[in-house]
Amino acid sequence: MQKNGETYVYLCGNSLGLQPKTTEANLQQELVDWKNYGVEGHFHAKNPWMPYHEFLTEAMAKVVGAKPIEVVVMNTLTVNLHLMMVSFYSPKGKRKKILIEADAFPSDKYAAQSQIKFHGLDPKECLIELKAREGEVCLREEDILEVIDTQGDEIALILLGNTNYYTGQYFNMKTISKKGHQKGCMVGFDCAHGAGNLPLNLHDSGCDFAVWCNYKYINSGPGSLGGAFVHERHANNPDLPRFEGWWGHNKDTRFKMRDDFEPIPGVEAWQLSNPPILSMVAVWSSLKIFEEAGMNRLRQKAISLTGYMEYLVKTLGEDIINIVTPADPEQRGSQLSIQVKSADKKLFDKITEDGVIADWREPDVIRVSAVPLYNSYEDVYRFYSILKNAL
Ligand SMILES: *Cc1c(COP(=O)(O)O)cnc(C)c1O
Numbered sequence: 001m002q003k004n005g006e007t008y009v010y011l012c013g014n015s016l017g018l019q020p021k022t023t024e025a026n027l028q029q030e031l032v033d034w035k036n037y038g039v040e041g042h043f044h045a046k047n048p049w050m051p052y053h054e055f056l057t058e059a060m061a062k063v064v065g066a067k068p069i070e071v072v073v074m075n076t077l078t079v080n081l082h083l084m085m086v087s088f089y090s091p092k093g094k095r096k097k098i099l100i101e102a103d104a105f106p107s108d109k110y111a112a113q114s115q116i117k118f119h120g121l122d123p124k125e126c127l128i129e130l131k132a133r134e135g136e137v138c139l140r141e142e143d144i145l146e147v148i149d150t151q152g153d154e155i156a157l158i159l160l161g162n163t164n165y166y167t168g169q170y171f172n173m174k175t176i177s178k179k180g181h182q183k184g185c186m187v188g189f190d191c192a193h194g195a196g197n198l199p200l201n202l203h204d205s206g207c208d209f210a211v212w213c214n215y216k217y218i219n220s221g222p223g224s225l226g227g228a229f230v231h232e233r234h235a236n237n238p239d240l241p242r243f244e245g246w247w248g249h250n251k252d253t254r255f256k257m258r259d260d261f262e263p264i265p266g267v268e269a270w271q272l273s274n275p276p277i278l279s280m281v282a283v284w285s286s287l288k289i290f291e292e293a294g295m296n297r298l299r300q301k302a303i304s305l306t307g308y309m310e311y312l313v314k315t316l317g318e319d320i321i322n323i324v325t326p327a328d329p330e331q332r333g334s335q336l337s338i339q340v341k342s343a344d345k346k347l348f349d350k351i352t353e354d355g356v357i358a359d360w361r362e363p364d365v366i367r368v369s370a371v372p373l374y375n376s377y378e379d380v381y382r383f384y385s386i387l388k389n390a391l
Helices: 023-044 052-064 077-088 106-118 141-154 173-182 277-293 295-314 345-353 377-390
Strands: 071-074 097-101 127-130 155-161 186-190 209-213 226-230 321-323 335-340 359-361 365-369
Touching (some): 077 209, 077 226, 097 106, 141 155, 295 335, 295 377, 345 365
Parallel strands (some): 097 155
Antiparallel strands (some): 321 335
Protein backbone atom coordinates (compact mmCIF):
# COMPACT_ATOMS: atom_id res chain seq x y z
CA MET A 1 0.00 0.00 0.00
CA GLN A 2 1.16 3.49 -0.80
CA LYS A 3 0.82 6.72 1.10
CA ASN A 4 1.91 10.00 -0.53
CA GLY A 5 4.03 8.07 -3.01
CA GLU A 6 5.77 6.09 -0.25
CA THR A 7 5.04 2.56 0.86
CA TYR A 8 3.36 2.29 4.25
CA VAL A 9 5.53 1.07 7.09
CA TYR A 10 3.75 -2.17 7.94
CA LEU A 11 4.28 -3.09 11.60
CA CYS A 12 1.19 -5.22 12.07
CA GLY A 13 2.55 -8.72 11.44
CA ASN A 14 1.37 -9.59 14.95
CA SER A 15 -2.17 -9.12 13.70
CA LEU A 16 -2.10 -10.15 10.04
CA GLY A 17 1.14 -11.15 8.34
CA LEU A 18 1.89 -10.01 4.79
CA GLN A 19 1.37 -12.20 1.74
CA PRO A 20 4.29 -14.34 0.54
CA LYS A 21 5.17 -13.70 -3.12
CA THR A 22 4.53 -17.34 -4.04
CA THR A 23 1.04 -17.68 -2.54
CA GLU A 24 -0.90 -16.35 -5.51
CA ALA A 25 0.66 -18.70 -8.07
CA ASN A 26 0.37 -21.67 -5.72
CA LEU A 27 -3.31 -20.95 -5.20
CA GLN A 28 -3.76 -20.71 -8.95
CA GLN A 29 -2.25 -24.18 -9.30
CA GLU A 30 -4.92 -25.70 -7.04
CA LEU A 31 -7.70 -23.83 -8.83
CA VAL A 32 -6.47 -25.18 -12.15
CA ASP A 33 -6.20 -28.71 -10.77
CA TRP A 34 -9.70 -28.51 -9.35
CA LYS A 35 -10.97 -27.23 -12.70
CA ASN A 36 -9.22 -30.01 -14.63
CA TYR A 37 -9.49 -32.98 -12.30
CA GLY A 38 -12.59 -32.49 -10.20
CA VAL A 39 -12.73 -35.20 -7.54
CA GLU A 40 -9.75 -36.97 -9.10
CA GLY A 41 -7.60 -34.16 -7.74
CA HIS A 42 -7.63 -35.93 -4.40
CA PHE A 43 -5.13 -38.33 -5.96
CA HIS A 44 -3.98 -36.76 -9.22
CA ALA A 45 -3.54 -33.06 -8.54
CA LYS A 46 0.07 -31.89 -8.67
CA ASN A 47 -0.11 -31.89 -4.88
CA PRO A 48 -2.76 -34.54 -4.18
CA TRP A 49 -5.41 -33.26 -1.78
CA MET A 50 -5.86 -36.53 0.12
CA PRO A 51 -2.58 -36.34 2.04
CA TYR A 52 -2.22 -32.55 1.58
CA HIS A 53 -1.95 -31.65 5.27
CA GLU A 54 0.99 -34.03 5.61
CA PHE A 55 3.06 -31.90 3.23
CA LEU A 56 2.99 -29.13 5.83
CA THR A 57 3.74 -31.12 8.94
CA GLU A 58 7.51 -31.31 8.92
CA ALA A 59 8.04 -27.62 8.21
CA MET A 60 5.45 -26.62 10.80
CA ALA A 61 7.06 -28.93 13.34
CA LYS A 62 10.36 -27.10 12.79
CA VAL A 63 8.77 -23.69 13.23
CA VAL A 64 7.30 -24.59 16.62
CA GLY A 65 10.06 -26.97 17.74
CA ALA A 66 8.15 -30.23 17.83
CA LYS A 67 8.23 -33.73 16.38
CA PRO A 68 6.09 -34.34 13.29
CA ILE A 69 3.79 -36.69 15.22
CA GLU A 70 3.02 -33.80 17.59
CA VAL A 71 1.91 -31.22 15.02
CA VAL A 72 -0.99 -30.79 12.63
CA VAL A 73 -2.46 -27.91 10.64
CA MET A 74 -6.23 -27.96 11.07
CA ASN A 75 -9.30 -25.87 11.91
CA THR A 76 -8.87 -22.42 13.42
CA LEU A 77 -7.39 -21.42 16.73
CA THR A 78 -10.45 -21.19 18.94
CA VAL A 79 -11.86 -24.42 17.48
CA ASN A 80 -8.58 -26.16 18.27
CA LEU A 81 -8.56 -24.69 21.75
CA HIS A 82 -11.98 -26.20 22.39
CA LEU A 83 -10.91 -29.58 21.00
CA MET A 84 -7.87 -29.54 23.25
CA MET A 85 -9.89 -28.60 26.30
CA VAL A 86 -12.27 -31.48 25.60
CA SER A 87 -9.24 -33.71 25.98
CA PHE A 88 -7.17 -31.90 28.59
CA TYR A 89 -9.71 -30.25 30.85
CA SER A 90 -11.36 -32.97 32.88
CA PRO A 91 -12.57 -31.42 36.13
CA LYS A 92 -12.85 -34.02 38.88
CA GLY A 93 -13.23 -33.95 42.67
CA LYS A 94 -11.54 -30.86 44.05
CA ARG A 95 -9.45 -30.39 40.89
CA LYS A 96 -11.82 -28.34 38.77
CA LYS A 97 -10.19 -25.02 37.95
CA ILE A 98 -8.59 -23.41 34.93
CA LEU A 99 -5.75 -20.96 35.48
CA ILE A 100 -5.66 -18.18 32.91
CA GLU A 101 -4.30 -14.62 32.59
CA ALA A 102 -6.63 -11.82 33.67
CA ASP A 103 -5.83 -10.07 30.40
CA ALA A 104 -6.02 -13.22 28.26
CA PHE A 105 -7.25 -12.73 24.71
CA PRO A 106 -11.06 -12.56 24.96
CA SER A 107 -11.66 -15.61 22.77
CA ASP A 108 -9.52 -17.74 25.08
CA LYS A 109 -11.46 -16.58 28.09
CA TYR A 110 -14.82 -17.23 26.41
CA ALA A 111 -13.62 -20.69 25.40
CA ALA A 112 -12.44 -21.50 28.93
CA GLN A 113 -15.61 -20.13 30.56
CA SER A 114 -17.86 -22.07 28.22
CA GLN A 115 -15.91 -25.28 28.80
CA ILE A 116 -16.38 -24.81 32.53
CA LYS A 117 -20.12 -24.32 32.01
CA PHE A 118 -20.21 -27.32 29.68
CA HIS A 119 -19.09 -29.42 32.66
CA GLY A 120 -21.96 -28.01 34.71
CA LEU A 121 -19.63 -25.78 36.74
CA ASP A 122 -19.54 -22.07 37.54
CA PRO A 123 -16.86 -19.93 35.84
CA LYS A 124 -16.89 -17.58 38.83
CA GLU A 125 -15.61 -20.40 41.00
CA CYS A 126 -13.55 -22.30 38.47
CA LEU A 127 -11.59 -19.66 36.59
CA ILE A 128 -8.49 -18.36 38.37
CA GLU A 129 -7.21 -15.16 36.78
CA LEU A 130 -3.56 -14.22 37.07
CA LYS A 131 -3.19 -10.50 37.69
CA ALA A 132 -0.06 -8.41 37.49
CA ARG A 133 1.14 -6.74 40.68
CA GLU A 134 -0.23 -3.36 41.60
CA GLY A 135 1.32 -0.76 39.30
CA GLU A 136 2.75 -3.39 36.92
CA VAL A 137 1.46 -4.60 33.57
CA CYS A 138 3.40 -7.83 32.94
CA LEU A 139 3.09 -10.92 35.09
CA ARG A 140 6.12 -12.08 37.02
CA GLU A 141 7.09 -15.69 36.50
CA GLU A 142 7.66 -16.12 40.22
CA ASP A 143 4.05 -15.04 40.87
CA ILE A 144 2.68 -17.52 38.32
CA LEU A 145 4.71 -20.31 39.91
CA GLU A 146 3.54 -19.26 43.37
CA VAL A 147 -0.13 -19.51 42.35
CA ILE A 148 0.49 -22.95 40.87
CA ASP A 149 2.31 -23.95 44.03
CA THR A 150 -0.39 -22.81 46.43
CA GLN A 151 -3.53 -23.56 44.38
CA GLY A 152 -2.27 -26.31 42.05
CA ASP A 153 -4.24 -29.05 43.80
CA GLU A 154 -7.43 -27.41 42.60
CA ILE A 155 -6.22 -26.61 39.09
CA ALA A 156 -7.17 -29.04 36.32
CA LEU A 157 -5.71 -26.97 33.49
CA ILE A 158 -3.17 -24.17 33.18
CA LEU A 159 -3.89 -22.21 29.99
CA LEU A 160 -1.64 -19.28 29.17
CA GLY A 161 -1.19 -17.13 26.10
CA ASN A 162 2.37 -17.31 24.91
CA THR A 163 3.36 -14.67 23.85
CA ASN A 164 0.78 -12.40 25.52
CA TYR A 165 -1.10 -10.53 22.81
CA TYR A 166 -1.28 -7.27 24.72
CA THR A 167 2.07 -6.92 26.45
CA GLY A 168 4.18 -9.05 24.12
CA GLN A 169 5.50 -10.92 27.17
CA TYR A 170 6.86 -14.40 26.57
CA PHE A 171 6.58 -16.97 29.36
CA ASN A 172 9.06 -19.74 29.94
CA MET A 173 6.90 -22.71 29.02
CA LYS A 174 9.31 -25.29 30.37
CA THR A 175 9.39 -23.81 33.85
CA ILE A 176 5.62 -23.39 33.98
CA SER A 177 4.93 -26.85 32.56
CA LYS A 178 7.30 -28.48 35.03
CA LYS A 179 5.72 -26.76 38.00
CA GLY A 180 2.21 -27.51 36.71
CA HIS A 181 2.98 -31.17 36.21
CA GLN A 182 4.52 -31.43 39.68
CA LYS A 183 1.15 -30.34 40.98
CA GLY A 184 -0.76 -32.75 38.75
CA CYS A 185 -2.19 -30.09 36.40
CA MET A 186 -2.49 -30.29 32.62
CA VAL A 187 -0.66 -27.47 30.86
CA GLY A 188 -1.57 -25.87 27.53
CA PHE A 189 -0.47 -22.72 25.72
CA ASP A 190 -2.12 -20.46 23.19
CA CYS A 191 0.82 -19.59 20.94
CA ALA A 192 -1.06 -17.28 18.57
CA HIS A 193 1.58 -14.60 19.12
CA GLY A 194 4.46 -17.00 19.59
CA ALA A 195 4.32 -19.26 16.53
CA GLY A 196 6.66 -17.99 13.82
CA ASN A 197 7.69 -15.15 16.12
CA LEU A 198 10.26 -16.90 18.28
CA PRO A 199 11.47 -20.50 18.68
CA LEU A 200 8.95 -22.20 20.96
CA ASN A 201 10.59 -25.60 21.46
CA LEU A 202 7.18 -27.05 22.23
CA HIS A 203 8.42 -30.61 22.56
CA ASP A 204 11.13 -29.75 25.08
CA SER A 205 8.81 -27.44 26.96
CA GLY A 206 6.92 -30.55 28.00
CA CYS A 207 3.51 -28.86 27.83
CA ASP A 208 0.58 -31.14 27.07
CA PHE A 209 -0.86 -29.16 24.20
CA ALA A 210 -0.58 -25.91 22.29
CA VAL A 211 -2.67 -24.17 19.66
CA TRP A 212 -1.98 -21.24 17.37
CA CYS A 213 -3.23 -19.41 14.31
CA ASN A 214 -1.19 -19.08 11.13
CA TYR A 215 -2.32 -15.67 9.91
CA LYS A 216 -0.20 -13.60 12.30
CA TYR A 217 3.55 -14.30 12.18
CA ILE A 218 3.06 -17.27 9.84
CA ASN A 219 1.66 -15.14 7.00
CA SER A 220 -0.99 -17.56 5.78
CA GLY A 221 -3.81 -15.17 5.05
CA PRO A 222 -6.90 -13.85 6.85
CA GLY A 223 -8.75 -16.50 8.84
CA SER A 224 -6.45 -19.24 7.59
CA LEU A 225 -6.12 -22.66 9.19
CA GLY A 226 -4.53 -22.91 12.61
CA GLY A 227 -2.15 -25.37 14.20
CA ALA A 228 -2.24 -27.78 17.10
CA PHE A 229 0.41 -29.56 19.15
CA VAL A 230 -0.17 -32.54 21.39
CA HIS A 231 2.90 -33.82 23.21
CA GLU A 232 4.21 -37.19 22.09
CA ARG A 233 3.45 -38.70 25.50
CA HIS A 234 -0.24 -38.52 24.59
CA ALA A 235 0.25 -39.89 21.06
CA ASN A 236 -1.40 -43.22 21.88
CA ASN A 237 -3.19 -42.37 25.09
CA PRO A 238 -6.54 -44.22 25.03
CA ASP A 239 -7.69 -42.56 28.27
CA LEU A 240 -8.06 -39.08 26.79
CA PRO A 241 -11.58 -38.03 25.93
CA ARG A 242 -11.73 -36.55 22.43
CA PHE A 243 -14.24 -35.25 19.91
CA GLU A 244 -13.68 -37.32 16.81
CA GLY A 245 -14.31 -37.24 13.06
CA TRP A 246 -13.36 -39.29 10.01
CA TRP A 247 -10.15 -37.40 9.25
CA GLY A 248 -8.68 -38.58 12.55
CA HIS A 249 -9.29 -42.20 11.64
CA ASN A 250 -6.61 -44.64 10.44
CA LYS A 251 -5.80 -43.59 6.86
CA ASP A 252 -5.77 -47.15 5.52
CA THR A 253 -9.36 -47.83 6.47
CA ARG A 254 -10.82 -44.31 6.47
CA PHE A 255 -12.85 -44.92 3.31
CA LYS A 256 -14.15 -48.29 4.42
CA MET A 257 -16.50 -46.28 6.62
CA ARG A 258 -16.35 -48.77 9.45
CA ASP A 259 -18.25 -48.28 12.66
CA ASP A 260 -15.38 -48.09 15.08
CA PHE A 261 -13.04 -45.14 15.28
CA GLU A 262 -9.42 -46.12 15.07
CA PRO A 263 -7.29 -43.07 15.86
CA ILE A 264 -4.19 -42.14 13.88
CA PRO A 265 -1.31 -42.10 16.40
CA GLY A 266 -0.48 -38.54 17.48
CA VAL A 267 -2.23 -35.23 17.07
CA GLU A 268 -3.68 -36.15 13.66
CA ALA A 269 -6.30 -38.13 15.58
CA TRP A 270 -7.86 -34.77 16.53
CA GLN A 271 -8.62 -33.89 12.91
CA LEU A 272 -12.32 -33.83 12.19
CA SER A 273 -12.88 -32.97 8.55
CA ASN A 274 -11.07 -33.10 5.27
CA PRO A 275 -9.30 -29.74 5.24
CA PRO A 276 -9.87 -26.69 3.01
CA ILE A 277 -7.07 -27.06 0.47
CA LEU A 278 -7.24 -23.44 -0.67
CA SER A 279 -6.29 -22.32 2.82
CA MET A 280 -3.68 -25.08 3.18
CA VAL A 281 -1.98 -23.73 0.05
CA ALA A 282 -1.35 -20.42 1.74
CA VAL A 283 -0.01 -22.06 4.89
CA TRP A 284 2.30 -24.26 2.88
CA SER A 285 3.55 -21.38 0.73
CA SER A 286 4.55 -19.54 3.88
CA LEU A 287 6.11 -22.56 5.58
CA LYS A 288 8.45 -23.06 2.63
CA ILE A 289 9.87 -19.62 3.32
CA PHE A 290 10.31 -20.42 7.01
CA GLU A 291 12.09 -23.61 6.02
CA GLU A 292 14.48 -21.67 3.86
CA ALA A 293 15.12 -18.89 6.34
CA GLY A 294 15.19 -21.03 9.50
CA MET A 295 13.70 -19.94 12.83
CA ASN A 296 17.08 -19.34 14.43
CA ARG A 297 18.21 -16.87 11.81
CA LEU A 298 14.86 -15.13 11.87
CA ARG A 299 15.11 -14.89 15.63
CA GLN A 300 18.58 -13.33 15.44
CA LYS A 301 17.31 -10.60 13.13
CA ALA A 302 14.17 -10.14 15.23
CA ILE A 303 16.18 -9.55 18.38
CA SER A 304 18.24 -6.95 16.62
CA LEU A 305 15.29 -5.21 14.90
CA THR A 306 13.30 -5.09 18.12
CA GLY A 307 16.31 -3.89 20.07
CA TYR A 308 16.81 -1.09 17.54
CA MET A 309 13.15 -0.11 17.81
CA GLU A 310 13.36 -0.10 21.59
CA TYR A 311 16.50 2.04 21.54
CA LEU A 312 14.97 4.64 19.22
CA VAL A 313 11.62 4.82 20.98
CA LYS A 314 13.28 5.21 24.37
CA THR A 315 15.08 8.33 23.17
CA LEU A 316 11.65 9.99 23.03
CA GLY A 317 11.86 10.24 26.79
CA GLU A 318 10.55 8.28 29.74
CA ASP A 319 8.21 11.10 30.69
CA ILE A 320 6.24 10.41 27.49
CA ILE A 321 6.91 6.79 26.64
CA ASN A 322 6.67 3.60 28.63
CA ILE A 323 7.43 0.35 26.85
CA VAL A 324 5.16 -2.18 28.52
CA THR A 325 6.88 -5.18 26.92
CA PRO A 326 9.71 -6.70 29.02
CA ALA A 327 13.16 -5.26 28.25
CA ASP A 328 14.76 -8.71 28.43
CA PRO A 329 14.87 -10.22 24.89
CA GLU A 330 14.34 -13.67 26.46
CA GLN A 331 10.94 -12.52 27.63
CA ARG A 332 9.60 -11.11 24.39
CA GLY A 333 9.33 -11.69 20.66
CA SER A 334 9.11 -9.05 17.95
CA GLN A 335 6.28 -7.03 19.43
CA LEU A 336 6.70 -3.87 21.48
CA SER A 337 3.68 -2.44 23.27
CA ILE A 338 4.35 1.24 23.63
CA GLN A 339 2.33 3.16 26.16
CA VAL A 340 2.21 6.85 25.33
CA LYS A 341 1.39 8.78 28.47
CA SER A 342 -1.63 11.06 28.22
CA ALA A 343 -2.08 10.18 24.54
CA ASP A 344 -5.37 9.26 22.96
CA LYS A 345 -6.47 7.72 19.69
CA LYS A 346 -5.74 11.00 17.86
CA LEU A 347 -2.04 10.22 18.08
CA PHE A 348 -2.62 6.83 16.54
CA ASP A 349 -4.77 8.30 13.78
CA LYS A 350 -2.01 10.77 13.07
CA ILE A 351 0.71 8.15 12.63
CA THR A 352 -1.64 6.11 10.44
CA GLU A 353 -2.27 9.23 8.38
CA ASP A 354 1.50 9.69 8.07
CA GLY A 355 2.06 6.18 6.75
CA VAL A 356 2.38 3.66 9.59
CA ILE A 357 0.18 0.58 9.88
CA ALA A 358 0.23 -0.40 13.56
CA ASP A 359 -2.34 -1.38 16.14
CA TRP A 360 -4.01 0.62 18.90
CA ARG A 361 -5.25 -0.71 22.22
CA GLU A 362 -7.34 1.53 24.44
CA PRO A 363 -6.58 3.56 26.40
CA ASP A 364 -3.05 4.46 25.33
CA VAL A 365 -1.01 1.61 23.87
CA ILE A 366 0.45 1.33 20.36
CA ARG A 367 1.46 -2.20 19.44
CA VAL A 368 4.12 -2.57 16.77
CA SER A 369 5.94 -5.59 15.50
CA ALA A 370 8.98 -5.45 13.26
CA VAL A 371 8.92 -8.82 11.52
CA PRO A 372 12.29 -10.11 10.28
CA LEU A 373 10.89 -11.69 7.11
CA TYR A 374 9.78 -8.38 5.65
CA ASN A 375 10.60 -5.43 7.89
CA SER A 376 13.85 -3.53 7.60
CA TYR A 377 15.84 -1.30 9.93
CA GLU A 378 14.73 1.55 7.73
CA ASP A 379 11.07 0.69 8.43
CA VAL A 380 11.86 0.92 12.13
CA TYR A 381 13.55 4.26 11.69
CA ARG A 382 10.67 5.66 9.64
CA PHE A 383 8.21 4.58 12.31
CA TYR A 384 10.29 6.33 14.95
CA SER A 385 10.49 9.55 12.92
CA ILE A 386 6.75 9.56 12.24
CA LEU A 387 5.95 8.90 15.89
CA LYS A 388 8.38 11.57 17.07
CA ASN A 389 6.87 14.07 14.64
CA ALA A 390 3.33 13.21 15.77
CA LEU A 391 4.26 13.70 19.42
C1 LIG B 1 -5.39 -13.90 17.40
C2 LIG B 1 -5.75 -14.65 18.60
C3 LIG B 1 -6.91 -15.45 18.64
C4 LIG B 1 -7.86 -15.51 17.46
O1 LIG B 1 -8.61 -16.68 17.44
P1 LIG B 1 -9.23 -17.25 16.09
O2 LIG B 1 -9.93 -18.45 16.54
O3 LIG B 1 -8.11 -17.50 15.13
O4 LIG B 1 -10.16 -16.19 15.54
C5 LIG B 1 -7.17 -16.17 19.79
N1 LIG B 1 -6.35 -16.10 20.88
C6 LIG B 1 -5.23 -15.34 20.86
C7 LIG B 1 -4.34 -15.30 22.05
C8 LIG B 1 -4.92 -14.58 19.74
O5 LIG B 1 -3.82 -13.81 19.74
